[in-house]
Structure formats: structure tokens, C-alpha cells
Amino acid sequence: MMHAMQTRTDEAIAAPDTGKFRDNDEPLLTLFRVVLTVSAVSWGGLALMAQLEQHYVEREARLTQTAFSDLVALAWMVPGPVGCNVAVQLGHALRGRAGAWVAGVASVLPFFALMTVFAIFYRTPLVHAVASRTLLDHFSVVLAMLIGVTWYRQTRALVRGPLEWGVALAACATLALAASAAAYVAILLVAFAAGWLASPVPSQRLELRVTRRDVQLLAALAALIVVFALPLPHPLDSALLWPRLAGAGMTLFGGGFSALPVLKTLFVTPAVGITNDDFTLAFTLSPLSPGPLLNVVPFFGYLVDGWVGALVATLALFVPSGCLVVLARRHLHRMKANPRFEHAMRVLRAATTAFLAIAVWHIARHVPLHPSYLLTAMFSAMCFGKLKLPAYAVYATVGLACGVWLLWA
Numbered sequence: 001m002m003h004a005m006q007t008r009t010d011e012a013i014a015a016p017d018t019g020k021f022r023d024n025d026e027p028l029l030t031l032f033r034v035v036l037t038v039s040a041v042s043w044g045g046l047a048l049m050a051q052l053e054q055h056y057v058e059r060e061a062r063l064t065q066t067a068f069s070d071l072v073a074l075a076w077m078v079p080g081p082v083g084c085n086v087a088v089q090l091g092h093a094l095r096g097r098a099g100a101w102v103a104g105v106a107s108v109l110p111f112f113a114l115m116t117v118f119a120i121f122y123r124t125p126l127v128h129a130v131a132s133r134t135l136l137d138h139f140s141v142v143l144a145m146l147i148g149v150t151w152y153r154q155t156r157a158l159v160r161g162p163l164e165w166g167v168a169l170a171a172c173a174t175l176a177l178a179a180s181a182a183a184y185v186a187i188l189l190v191a192f193a194a195g196w197l198a199s200p201v202p203s204q205r206l207e208l209r210v211t212r213r214d215v216q217l218l219a220a221l222a223a224l225i226v227v228f229a230l231p232l233p234h235p236l237d238s239a240l241l242w243p244r245l246a247g248a249g250m251t252l253f254g255g256g257f258s259a260l261p262v263l264k265t266l267f268v269t270p271a272v273g274i275t276n277d278d279f280t281l282a283f284t285l286s287p288l289s290p291g292p293l294l295n296v297v298p299f300f301g302y303l304v305d306g307w308v309g310a311l312v313a314t315l316a317l318f319v320p321s322g323c324l325v326v327l328a329r330r331h332l333h334r335m336k337a338n339p340r341f342e343h344a345m346r347v348l349r350a351a352t353t354a355f356l357a358i359a360v361w362h363i364a365r366h367v368p369l370h371p372s373y374l375l376t377a378m379f380s381a382m383c384f385g386k387l388k389l390p391a392y393a394v395y396a397t398v399g400l401a402c403g404v405w406l407l408w409a
Contacts, residue, residue, distance in 0.1 A: 026062060026094040028102050035087055035106035043390070045083025045292040048107065049075075052090055062094060071329070077345055078328050079252050080321025081292040084108060088322040089329050097326075104322045108314060111291030112298045116310045118285050119302035122278075135402050136277055137367050138376050139284045142398055144363040145380035146391055147260065151356035163198055164350035167191050171354030175261070176361065184251045184262055185229040187351050195347025201339040214327055221320055225250050238271040241304070245297075246316040250324070252294075253352040259294055260359040267300050274303055276366065287391035294318075372405075 034055060042048035049072060056062045063071075071093070075085040084107045091103025159168050171187045210218075227240055228247025237244075245266055252259050260283065267274040282296040289295050294317060301313025328335070335341055367373055376398055383389040383397075 026099070028095055028098060031091055031094060031099055032102045032106045035091070035103045036109060039087070039107045040110040040290055042083070042290050043287065043392075045081055045086075048083035048291070049086050052087060056090065056094075063090075067093070074329055075325060076349075077335075078321065078325045079250050080325065081252075081294045081318065083292050084318060085321060085325040088325055092326050092329065100322065100326050104318065108291070108318055111289045111295035112310070112314050114289045115285070115295050115298040116302050116307070118289070119299045119310065122281070122299075122303075134406065135399065136280055136284075137373065138398050138402050139395065140280050140363050140367055141373050141376045142380045142391075142394055143280065143283055144360050144367075145377055146384055146394075147356050147363075148360045149381065149384040151353060151360065152385075154356065155353050158346070159350045159353060163194065164347055167194060167347055167351045168353050171351045172357050175354055175358040182229040182231065184248075184265075184355070185225060187354065188251055188253070188348060191348045191351035192344045195344035196340055198347070199340040199343040201343070209331075217323060217327060221250055221324060224320060234269075234271040237269070241266065241272060242312050242316045245313060246320050249317040249321050252321075253349060259355075261355055261362060263296070263300070264362070267304075272304060274300060278303060280363075284395060287395060 035052070038051040038055065039048055042051055053068050057065055057068050068090075071086050071089040072082075075082045075089065078085065084104065087107035088100045088104040091099035091101070093099075095102070155168070159165055167190075171191065174183055174187060224243055224247035226247070228244045228251070232240065232244075248259075248262050248266060251262060264279060266272070268276055268279050279300075282299045283293070285299065286293050286296050297313045297317045298310040301309035301311070303309070305312070380394055380398070383394045384391075
């Protein structure tokens with residue numbers, strides 16, 4: 001029986017696009033309901049993946065542990081939100097292209113709705129009155145420490161050998177001197193090339209059987225990256241904001257915090273009109289909503305162009321990475337079998353740690369030098385590093401303490 005289940009799962013993973021589904025396959029409505037429910041109670045991409053694994057591997061036994069682990073591994077190898085990319089792959093494995101779209105929409109819908117509501121109320125005078133300069137600065141410190149702890153953990157896990165350290169430090173220096181959209185793309189390209197060329201394994205040909213549709217998709221994604229990387233005049237910059245956001249999503253490796261400096265180059269500009277305070281508050285609200293850290297995108301989209309902006313921004317960031325992960329999943333076994341490709345990806349992941357370091361540096365530059373902020377930093381570091389408290393609990397504690405202090409003062 002276990003052998004039969006393994007065979008059925010492997011067949012679904014290998015060829016999910018035949019268009020022929022058995023009676024016991026997951027109905028699309030059930031798939032939508034399950035992923036929607038799981039996403040609505042998952043704070044963070046890791047929580048979403050854990051609950052999907054619990055339901056479809058342990059409870060329903062629709063996939064084996066090995067098959068689900070392959071989905072997770074591939075989600076880390078491609079850009080975009082890891083948790084949502086796992087949901088897209090899961091839907092693709094169970095019901096083909098239709099399942100991928102259904103699972104993808106279900107994973108995004110809860111935080112899209114909640115963050116858009118946050119944006120609506122953010123425009124009210126009450127919220128602006130509550131969000132004082134002092135409170136925003138303390139929240140900025142909490143955010144910086146949260147990113148800093150994440151950077152420390154990722155550095156210990158991803159940056160090991162001399163090559164990884166050299167690439168990570170060079171990426172930090174490059175972003176500190178030239179924090180432009182082109183710099184992010186150049187860093188990823190150089191890091192991948194360095195890992196590929198420096199691999200100790202002899203050169204092997206990466207054989208992939210791509211169709212004409214695959215080539216067209218890759219060409220479209222490459223064009224979006226070029227639009228994001230090219231310096232554009234202000235009128236054209238704002239007119240192509242959503243295509244540039246889609247291209248930016250193709251550079252986001254290593255978790256949601258790596259998106260902070262990338263998204264800042266897009267939205268915190270005179271042409272777009274989002275201020276640094278708006279940007280900081282969006283990431284402050286992020287832990288209060290389910291979903292990955294990239295749930296801030298609907299918030300920014302609404303501030304730019306209302307409901308339409310929230311919808312278009314969400315589609316621009318999440319759809320390209322979902323399409324790419326489905327394409328890559330079909331070639332997963334061949335890519336994993338190529339050691340030079342894996343070595344190049346390892347060096348690329350090490351370079352993305354620089355995105356986190358630069359994000360902390362940018363936040364720290366705008367916080368005043370005052371003992372109270374140092375106290376907030378120490379408290380946040382202890383909560384995140386030692387106690388491992390959830391982000392919303394730390395934000396709530398700091399906000400309450402700041403409110404009491406402002407009232408007393």
C-alpha cells in the first residue's frame with residue numbers, strides 16, 4: 001500500500017499536466033478551502049509550510065514526506081515568497097495548472113484583504129495622530145533588530161567558506177555605495193557566476209528540455225528584471241511601477257526581509273509619493289497580518305492607487321515567482337543532479353544576506369541617538385534572539401511602553 005501511494009505521488013509530481021485526474025484527486029474547491037484556511041492562521045511563510053505539510057502529508061497522505069521536501073527545497077531555490085511558492089507547487093502537484101492557480105490565490109487572499117484594510121484606515125486622521133514620530137522611531141528600532149537577528153541566523157546557515165564570505169562582504173560594500181535597482185541584479189548575477197565558475201566539480205552540461213512556452217515565459221521574466229534594473233526618468237519610473245515591481249520580485253531570495261531595501265528603491269521616491277514613515281509603518285503592521293513578510297505589498301499598492309493598486313501590486317509580485325517555481329519544478333531532478341548549479345545557488349544565497357545587512361544600516365541611519373532607543377534595541381534583541389518571542393508581541397510591548405511614556409511626559 002505504501003509503495004502504491006509512493007508511486008501515485010511520484011507520478012503526480014512528475015507529470016501533473018496530463019489533464020486527466022482520478023476520482024480520488026483533490027477537488028479544486030476543497031483545495032481552495034484548505035489552503036485559504038491554513039493561510040488565514042499562518043503568521044509567516046514557515047508556519048504556512050508546516051501546516052500544509054501536516055494536512056497533506058501526515059493527515060491526508062496525498063504526498064510523501066520526500067515529495068513535500070522537494071517542494072520546499074525548490075521554493076528556497078527560486079525567488080519570491082517561499083511559503084506561497086510551496087502552496088503553488090502543492091496545488092500543481094495535486095491538480096495541475098488549475099490547482100496551482102487555485103492554491104496560489106488561496107494563499108494570498110487572507111493577507112491581501114487584511115493589509116488592504118490596514119491601508120484604508122491608515123489614511124484616517126486618527127491613525128496619523130497615534131503614529132507619532134517617537135513611536136515610529138521605536139518601531140524602526142524593533143524592525144532593525146528583527147532583521148538583524150534574521151541576518152545573524154541566515155549568515156550562520158548560509159555563509160561558511162571563504163568564497164561565500166567574500167561574496168557576502170563584497171555585496172554589502174556594493175549596496176552601501178550604490179543602493180540602486182541595478183546593483184541588486186548585478187550582485188545576484190555575479191554571485192551565481194562566481195559560484196558556478198569556482199565549483200570544484202568538473203563542468204557538466206545542464207540538460208533541460210524546455211518547450212517554446214517555457215522560453216517565452218523565461219524571456220518575459222528576464223524583460224521584467226531588465227525594466228527593474230534600468231535607471232528610468234521620473235515620469236517613466238512611476239508609469240512602469242508595477243512591471244518594475246514584478247522584476248523586483250525576481251531578485252528576492254532568502255526570505256521577506258531581503259525585500260525591504262529592494263521595495264524601498266521602488267516605493268520611497270518623489271514620483272511614487274510613499275514616505276519613509278509610510279514604509280516603516282507597513283513593515284510594522286506586517287506581523288499583525290497572516291502570510292509572509294511580503295504581505296506589505298497590498299498596503300503599498302493601496303497607498304499608490306487604491307483598491308486597483310493593491311490588486312495589481314499583489315499580482316505583480318506573486319504571479320511571476322509562482323509561474324517560475326512551477327516551471328522549475330518540472331526540471332527539479334535535473335537541476336538537483338548538477339553539482340555546479342547547486343554550488344552556484346549556494347553562493348547566490350550567501351550574497352542575499354547583504355540585503356538584510358543593508359536594510360539594518362538604512363534603518364539605523366534615521367534613528368536619533370538617544371538612550372531610550374538603545375534600551376529598545378537591547379530589549380528587542382533579547383526577545384528575538386534569546387526568548388524567541390513573536391514579532392507582534394514585541395511591537396505591542398514597545399508600543400504600550402512608548403504610549404505610557406508619552407502620556408506621562
